[in-house]
Amino acid sequence: MNVFYCPDLSENSFSLSLEESKHCIKVLRHKKDDEIYVCNGDGNLVVARIVDANHKSTNCKFLKDISPTSTKKHRIHIAIAPTKNMDRIEWFVEKCCELGIDEISFIQTEHSERKVLKIDRLEKRAISAMKQSKSFQLARINEMKMFKKVLPSLEADQKFIAYVDNDNPDTLKKLVSPEKSYCVLIGPEGDFSPTEVKSAREAGFIPISLGQNVLRTETAGVVACHSLNFINDY
Amino acid sequence: MNVFYCPDLSENSFSLSLEESKHCIKVLRHKKDDEIYVCNGDGNLVVARIVDANHKSTNCKFLKDISPTSTKKHRIHIAIAPTKNMDRIEWFVEKCCELGIDEISFIQTEHSERKVLKIDRLEKRAISAMKQSKSFQLARINEMKMFKKVLPSLEADQKFIAYVDNDNPDTLKKLVSPEKSYCVLIGPEGDFSPTEVKSAREAGFIPISLGQNVLRTETAGVVACHSLNFINDY
Numbered sequence: 001m002n003v004f005y006c007p008d009l010s011e012n013s014f015s016l017s018l019e020e021s022k023h024c025i026k027v028l029r030h031k032k033d034d035e036i037y038v039c040n041g042d043g044n045l046v047v048a049r050i051v052d053a054n055h056k057s058t059n060c061k062f063l064k065d066i067s068p069t070s071t072k073k074h075r076i077h078i079a080i081a082p083t084k085n086m087d088r089i090e091w092f093v094e095k096c097c098e099l100g101i102d103e104i105s106f107i108q109t110e111h112s113e114r115k116v117l118k119i120d121r122l123e124k125r126a127i128s129a130m131k132q133s134k135s136f137q138l139a140r141i142n143e144m145k146m147f148k149k150v151l152p153s154l155e156a157d158q159k160f161i162a163y164v165d166n167d168n169p170d171t172l173k174k175l176v177s178p179e180k181s182y183c184v185l186i187g188p189e190g191d192f193s194p195t196e197v198k199s200a201r202e203a204g205f206i207p208i209s210l211g212q213n214v215l216r217t218e219t220a221g222v223v224a225c226h227s228l229n230f231i232n233d234y
Numbered sequence: 235m236n237v238f239y240c241p242d243l244s245e246n247s248f249s250l251s252l253e254e255s256k257h258c259i260k261v262l263r264h265k266k267d268d269e270i271y272v273c274n275g276d277g278n279l280v281v282a283r284i285v286d287a288n289h290k291s292t293n294c295k296f297l298k299d300i301s302p303t304s305t306k307k308h309r310i311h312i313a314i315a316p317t318k319n320m321d322r323i324e325w326f327v328e329k330c331c332e333l334g335i336d337e338i339s340f341i342q343t344e345h346s347e348r349k350v351l352k353i354d355r356l357e358k359r360a361i362s363a364m365k366q367s368k369s370f371q372l373a374r375i376n377e378m379k380m381f382k383k384v385l386p387s388l389e390a391d392q393k394f395i396a397y398v399d400n401d402n403p404d405t406l407k408k409l410v411s412p413e414k415s416y417c418v419l420i421g422p423e424g425d426f427s428p429t430e431v432k433s434a435r436e437a438g439f440i441p442i443s444l445g446q447n448v449l450r451t452e453t454a455g456v457v458a459c460h461s462l463n464f465i466n467d468y
Contacts, residue, residue, distance in 0.1 A: 098449055098453050099457070100447055134447065171467065211464075211467055212334075213368065214368045215333075216332065219329055219333070222456075233405065
């Protein structure tokens with residue numbers, strides 16, 4: 001089952017984006033009158049008929065709503081310092097989107113090696129992972145901002161900061177309660193600075209460990225995401 | 235702290251491999267009389283002194299055993315059909331080794347697209363992930379074998395087979411008990427064939443789901459590994 005993505009499915013007739021149209025008509029060779037599946041990234045999935053098989057803007061007519069019912073009662077937001085290596089960031093986004101994540105924020109921290117981050121490629125990777133996972137929920141991906149500036153705006157029922165502290169006996173597993181909204185901060189390769197940890201604690205973030213092994217930044221992000229989904233899975 | 239790898243630390247004097255020697259002397263520019271850390275991949279970590287700073291074969295003298303005490307009471311073995319894309323297999327190996335895994339077997343299944351798999355690169359990736367994670371436990375990586383042939387030799391307290399079956403309500407989370415040895419079978423992109431599922435069930439493997447989202451092969455492998463570690467983490 002191939003699923004296409006179109007953020008606005010509110011009208012009876014809609015057109016796929018340039019990218020999705022190309023994939024639908026040029027790659028998968030769909031024709032006029034073919035029935036396809038289209039999701040809006042917000043949990044909705046519809047059956048539609050191709051009215052105009054234009055490879056730049058495929059026009060479709062809504063046929064039927066077949067959205068799965070969601071029983072999800074938790075919300076995951078990860079705010080992470082992107083790694084120097086772009087492949088590792090892309091991989092983090094892909095895997096979290098496959099596993100299920102609601103929001104990803106990129107933060108620039110004192111020890112960040114990466115000062116610039118283009119999110120277009122990451123958004124494409126997120127769309128493709130959403131289709132692959134059949135979750136039909138597209139994560140919101142926020143442009144990179146200074147950690148200090150973004151910190152006060154990070155709201156959740158449970159807020160955690162993961163950093164290397166061998167004296168901290170608290171694990172995510174110990175502290176997390178199910179069916180909550182969560183925000184987890186993940187630092188860069190050189191970790192958060194003591195000042196950053198202090199401000200995060202003052203803003204209500206609780207220090208946690210993600211287990212005994214020392215994890216790379218992107219692995220820590222995926223592990224936090226999977227752990228929270230795992231705790232909430234029935 | 236840079237850690238080097240030498241599988242045999244039983245003697246008072248030992249030499250690093252070509253690769254490790256190059257890294258130690260050429261890359262990190264260690265000199266004669268420097269003290270370095272060396273692990274054997276079996277949980278042992280020692281302090282050693284460089285006696286001969288040869289970049290092809292660095293000779294070291296044992297000084298002190300500083301092996302961490304392990305409280306690990308579980309064992310993870312994942313038998314997986316490698317993906318067509320080599321990057322995804324390498325990523326799977328790296329992430330499992332970071333998270334902690336004891337054994338990885340590669341299986342060739344009916345729907346496998348990949349017929350050949352060289353494991354040298356994977357072993358290097360495993361060594362580097364072991365050093366990064368500071369676990370000092372090196373996973374055993376087994377050459378690819380036919381699924382049918384390897385199936386009878388896969389032994390564990392709890393054996394699971396993960397495949398796509400929308401009617402299966404059993405998740406890994408529901409069925410797993412802590413402090414056991416586990417073996418999990420992960421199929422290729424096209425999944426296990428019905429015959430393969432049947433033989434696995436006959437061999438004592440219990441069908442499980444890894445959650446609601448459809449996961450790529452390599453993601454399923456990492457998720458299985460992390461879930462088992464998570465359940466066993468205190």
